[in-house]
Amino acid sequence: xxxVTQLDSHVSVSxxxxxxxxxxxxxxxxxxxxxYVQHPNKGLQLLLKYTxxxxxxxxxxGFEAEFKKSETSFHLTKPSAHMSDAAEYFxxxxxxxxxxxxxxxxxxxxTSLTVIP
Amino acid sequence: DSxxxxxxxxxxxxxxxxxxxxxxxxxxxxxxxxYQQSLDQGLQFLIQYxxxxxxxxxxxxxxxxxxxxxxxxxELNLSSLELGDSALYFCASSGTGQINQPQHFGDGTRLSIx
Numbered sequence: 001x002x003x004v005t006q007l008d009s010h011v012s013v014s015x016x017x018x019x020x021x022x023x024x025x026x027x028x029x030x031x032x033x034x035x036y037v038q039h040p041n042k043g044l045q046l047l048l049k050y051t052x053x054x055x056x057x058x059x060x061x062g063f064e065a066e067f068k069k070s071e072t073s074f075h076l077t078k079p080s081a082h083m084s085d086a087a088e089y090f091x092x093x094x095x096x097x098x099x100x101x102x103x104x105x106x107x108x109x110x111t112s113l114t115v116i117p
Numbered sequence: 118d119s120x121x122x123x124x125x126x127x128x129x130x131x132x133x134x135x136x137x138x139x140x141x142x143x144x145x146x147x148x149x150x151x152y153q154q155s156l157d158q159g160l161q162f163l164i165q166y167x168x169x170x171x172x173x174x175x176x177x178x179x180x181x182x183x184x185x186x187x188x189x190x191x192e193l194n195l196s197s198l199e200l201g202d203s204a205l206y207f208c209a210s211s212g213t214g215q216i217n218q219p220q221h222f223g224d225g226t227r228l229s230i231x
Contacts, residue, residue, distance in 0.1 A: 090160065107162075
């Protein structure tokens with residue numbers, strides 16, 4: 001069963017318009033959730049994390065995400081896209097069950113964001 | 118800059134050869150993770166070490182091995198290389214490996230098998 005589902009493999013927005021990257025997760029335990037960004041030929045950079053504190057999490061570069069337990073979602077948003085936001089974005093779930101059975105961090109398949117000038 | 122250093126950045130070798138990838142974690146981090154990223158498989162967790170001991174194993178082939186040394190740097194050894202091993206190999210580190218701690222990634226080693 002999928003642990004993390006990124007609902008869109010590609011998202012295209014115009015510069016200055018809002019960004020929405022969708023992520024749904026499955027976890028029977030209290031999960032920690034993360035969003036990472038990967039620019040071409042670079043490593044993954046942490047954007048933000050949710051670890052059972054405030055459900056609305058603010059990250060770097062104007063991104064934020066809201067943890068909705070009832071919907072098992074952790075969508076990433078930004079009010080106004082910038083050209084430099086074009087990259088691959090990964091949603092990640094981590095929980096104790098996964099940590100005890102090996103693969104602690106479970107990555108989604110990624111969403112490629114294109115920003116049109 | 119994540120503070121995680123990986124060397125070399127690029128590696129080109131031939132089938133059947135053996136290579137070693139090196140990772141220095143962020144200062145103070147005890148846990149090191151290795152990942153493989155390829156176009157067809159996406160990001161695959163390989164193995165985790167914590168303070169010198171293997172903690173978790175993922176989709177790591179028997180031809181691959183890793184270790185973490187007393188100074189906490191880690192090495193990933195890939196042997197009997199095949200064309201399909203061509204990929205980006207990432208190292209990440211975290212403080213103690215707890216589930217609520219983010220992992221910090223290096224820039225990766227791009228391995229090309231000819």
